[in-house]
Amino acid sequence: MTTLFISDLHLSPSHPNITDCFARFMREEAAHADALYVLGDLFDFWIGDDDRSEFANQIRYEFQRLTSNGVPCYFTRGNRDFLVGKHFARETGVTLLTDETAIDLYGTKAVILHGDTLCTEDLNYLKFRQTVHQPWLQWLFNRIPMTIKTKIVKKIQTDIRSDKQNKSLDIMDVTQSEVEAVMDRHQVSLMIHGHTHRPNIHTFRSCDQTKTRIVLGDWYTQGSVLVFNQEGFTLEKRPFIFS
Structure with a gap:
């Protein structure tokens, strides 16, 4: 048996090929795992648990199908899906985790x-993160009509893309x-994380110990899965299938 880890899928209605790969992974691979861990940025942006679009319901269904068949699923929120909340967890059966x-x-x-x-060198992002994680601000945002929330999110996404273009790669690592x-x-x-979109396995010495940091890959051009079992682990790719 295996434990699986994924992150940085950035699912959205505008990229159905990624969604198709995710659904195939959930049904053909995750369904046979000991557990699935989603380490953030499952969505390109989760607008809120009140999103009842066809796309949002499709993702809910895949998690419901998995957890109802007895596979535990754990979810760490990322910088694109920090608004995933208790309603989503209750409806899908996933367990929400803390930041660490x-x-x-x-x-x-x-x-x-x-x-x-x-x-920690990405000071602009850390300032943004501190702001959007304010409980009162999230409470207020969750009570704004969906049409207004959609406009706000589009503005945030534009600002994020613009900010990234002006940053060095070192700052974002x-x-x-x-x-x-x-x-x-x-x-x-051992540490496992995503976010940087730089899949790799790093080893280093610290406190007279050899330590390992595994970085998960994004799903922009192919799926990326960390497969962990009693024998060890492999960082693997999953191809998109185009009809």
Whole structure:
């Protein structure tokens, strides 16, 4: 049996090929796993649990199908789906996790997170993150009519794209000192995260230990899945199928 990890799918109605790959993965692969972990940015932007569009309901259905068949699913919110809330969890059966969560993987202790909080040099983003995570602001946003929320989200997405064009790649990557601080805090030698869209397996020495940081890939041109079992792990690709 295996435990599966995915992140940064950025699902949206405008990219049905990614959604199709996700649905196929959920039905043909995740359905046979010990557990599935979604480490943020499942959606290109989750506008709120009151989204009842055909697309949103399709994603809900895939999670309902998985969890109702006995496969536990855990969800860490990212910078694009921080508005995923208790209603979504209740309707789909997923378990919402905190920003950082220590888990046991077949005897190996690991810390999992989306990864945005590791990018401590991206000051503009961290300021944005602090603002949008204010409970009162989320409470207010969730009570705005859907048409207005859609306009606000489009403006945010435009601002995000513009901001990225003016940033260096180094600023948008993790800060090694923060990686080590998080791992030390949770007393682990393994970290799994997404966010940076730079799939890789990094090893380094810290506190006289060899430690590993696994970075999940995005789903822009193909699926990306971390497959973890008792024998070890592999970071694998899943092709899109075009009709």
